Structure formats: C-alpha cells, structure tokens
Amino acid sequence: MSSALLWFRQDLRLHDHPALAAAVARGAVIPVYVLDDETPEEWRIGGAQRWWLHHSLSALARSLAVLSSRLILRRGRAADVLLGLMAETGADSIHAHRAYEPWWQRTDAEIAGEVTLHLHDGNHLANPRHLLNGAGARYRLFTPWFNRLLEQMPPPRPLPAPDHIPTPDTWPASDELADWALLPTCPDWSQGFGTWTPGEAGARAAFRAFLPKIADYAEVRDFPALPGTARLSPHIHFGEISPTTLWHHAAKQAGAHARTFLSEVAWREHGLNLVDQMPDYANSNGRAVFDSFPWRSGAEADADFTAWTRGQTGYPVVDAGMRELWQTGWMHNRVRMITASFLVKHLLIDWRRGERWFWDCLLDADLGANAMNWQYVAGSGVDAPVFSRMMAPLVQSPKFEMADYIRAFVPELAHLRDDEIHAPHETGVSPPGYPLPIIGHVEARARALAAWEAARTGHHDALADGGIALSGFDLIRM
C-alpha cells in the first residue's frame, strides 16, 4: 500500500488538522517534521523558540505514539529532505497546511514542481487571498480587512483528532530529537520558561483556563500586572491550537463579548496578509520616506542598544519589559509597544534591530506579527500612525498601573512606593544599582522630531544644525 507524507510545520497538533484528516482518508500516513535552518536564512527559528520546538515536538511524538503512529524527524533544506523522503519511502504525495512566509512559499513551489503536494487551509480563519475588496484587490489596512473577514465568519467547524492513523509497511529512519540540541545548556537560560507547557494539551488547557475571563478581556488586556490576556501566542504560532477552534469556543462562551479577543487573533492573520503581499515586509520599510531616516549607528548607539536589551535604560517600565522578555520568553503587548517605541523614537535605533532581538528572544516570534507590529510602532508600516506620535513611558506606566509589574522584574525598585516607582529619578530617589535614565524624555522628543523632519524633508543638515522647530510634535498618551 502506498503512503503519503504528512508534513507538519507550524501546526503541531492532531485536533482540527485538515491536512492530517485528508492524508488519513487516503491511506497510510508518514508524519514528518523537518528542521530547516537553511531556507529561511536570517529568519530561521530563534533561540527561545528552539526550546519551545523541542518540547512541542516531543509532545506531538507522544500523541502520535498513542495512535500507534510515529513522528519522523529530519534536518536540512526542507525541499531536499522531503523529495528525498518521497523517493526513499515510495510515498505518492505530500499533505500540508498552506503557509504564507516567503521561504515556505518558495519551498512549496519547488516541491510542487517535482511531486504531488496537497496544500490545505487549516492554520488560519480564512485564506487571506480570498479576502478582496469590491475592486477585487487585497487589503493593507486592518479595519476594512477585518470587516471583510467577519463577513466570511464563522469559519468551518473544528475537526476532531483522528482515532486511528494508518501506518506504512515500513517506517523510514528518524533523527533523535535530543541530537538536534534545541535546548540551551551552557548556560541554561531557559529556567524562567517553566510557566509554559508547550504542546497541544498545554495549548488546550491554557485556552480552557482563559475562556471564563474572555468577557473581561477588553477591559483588562492593557494592564500587565493582571492576568487579563490569554497567553496563547506561542501555542498559536506553533499551531498547537487552531484559530478555528479559538473562534468557535470563544463565540460560544461569550457571544458578542468575544469580539475584542477575536479581533486580536485576526491581527495575527493580518500580519501574514501583509507579508503575503509584501514578502520583504520584515526587512523593508512599508513607507519609502523611512528609507532615508537618519537612524543612529556607531559605538554610542550600540551601547544604548545593549542597555535596552538588558533592561538597563533607567526607564522602569521599559526595563521591566525587556527583562520579562529575557526571563520568560514573552512580554505583555502594551509593554511590547512601549519598549519598541522607546528603541525607535527615544533611542533613534532602526526598528529592524529591535525586530531581530525580539525574533531571537520571543517564544511566539512570528514573521508577520513581529514585522507588522514593529513597523506599526515605528511609523514605517503601511497602516501605521505618523512617526511624530510618540509613546511616553512615564505616562503609560502609572496609567496602566504597572507598579507591581515593575516590582516583579526590576528587584532594585521593588521597595519603592507606587508614586515613586514609575520614575524614581524624577521623585528624587536614586535606588542603588539602578541606572539614571539613558536620555531625558524632552531631549529624546526633540531629537526624534528633528530626525523625522530630516527624513520627511530630505534636509539632513538641519539635524546637525539643530534647526528644527518643535511645534507640532505630538506626544501620544495612549
């Protein structure tokens, strides 16, 4: 009996897996995961996500074993590995879910030129190529895109996990997961990741725990000290739970009150929608005016970048966020916005440096979501507010009651009162071991405006002259 390869990518689950269901319906199935560090080039899986991948693959292999199946692990250029495996096993086709990252699209085209590749919709609420406006064109702005998506909802009902997976007559050899050395050892910096449970069961448990809170999500989601968001992003990125499952259970639990949460789930898909239309969106400005932006570079900028990555900027909320990222592999969304804005606008460092740091440190690093959000915050994105709108960390911090959040990640400040902790140096407190602000807020505003004017007008001399009027600079208090 001939078999088919089931190619797992960012869909490490058995429930609601249309590609797996289709492969099972046709006969024997060889499940395979390929660790490809070549095709994605600079976007190969980052350090933190390797930890997640190890545990998620391990969980998937256990679930397949319960069904008397196996997970075949291979490493190398995915197209070469899969074509080799087809020849080796005599399989007649490959089933996989559609993916929109540019390297997967290149790989799919290469494979489809040689063998039968069945691509299924299964990792998204809708195929972004089917969401078109009245003129038949794709959307780049979120709101009209989301409204169009809503017209196509609800998505298909989630499929059950298969109760049986037909096996091939002989199994091909598999790598040992441990040999991939995905886990950090010297040193083991993953100890703070212990609160996560990678894998499908962990994803489903996290979602079940969040569901009763979903109606309050819109109100509490901006307060990092509260457990108000789902903390599902790494699970969703690795496809341990499908967006379709999220949609149906959220709508059943909360009806119209689930809308804010589901719109955030849709934001992730909008990121892929942008990357699908602009494959270089993670590297190139969405707005050409940013191509001549005078980003800082050199030793001083490098030192500032290092201080930002280590949570040593002297801005408590920024430092708490960057340390949360390093310790736990995750950062609350509001704090991601504040830390990203600080790098780009206060420190005038190119958003791409921050994007790459996040890529390596985030457990949920996702090409579309990361690029879209960095470009949004920087102002360079196709749907971003103007650069001159700047987040004020010292306003955001008390507004969203971040005192306890800061205490959790910046122990040097834990003893301070709520009215001191957001800006210790402004209240005359100098906690030992905690740095002075890397730059004053007013100075940073003036420098950012001058840089923006230089980019906008093409008058780069004005930067050196300091001859830019500050009027019109708009300090956003979100």
Ligand SMILES: Cc1cc2nc3c(=O)[nH]c(=O)nc-3n(C[C@H](O)[C@H](O)[C@H](O)COP(=O)(O)OP(=O)(O)OC[C@H]3O[C@@H](n4cnc5c(N)ncnc54)[C@H](O)[C@@H]3O)c2cc1C
């Ligand atoms: C600079 C910056 C970089 C980011 N990089 C990433 C990234 O690489 N990967 C990533 O998944 N998210 C990214 N985000 C979006 C967001 O911060 C995270 O998705 C969110 O914090 C995850 O936590 P949660 O699961 O509790 O989200 P919830 O608020 O509970 O939302 C549910 C799900 O919706 C999706 N989602 C929520 N907010 C956004 C958003 N703004 N954009 C896209 N999807 C969203 C996520 O899949 C999330 O799990 C970034 C945001 C910023 C400002």
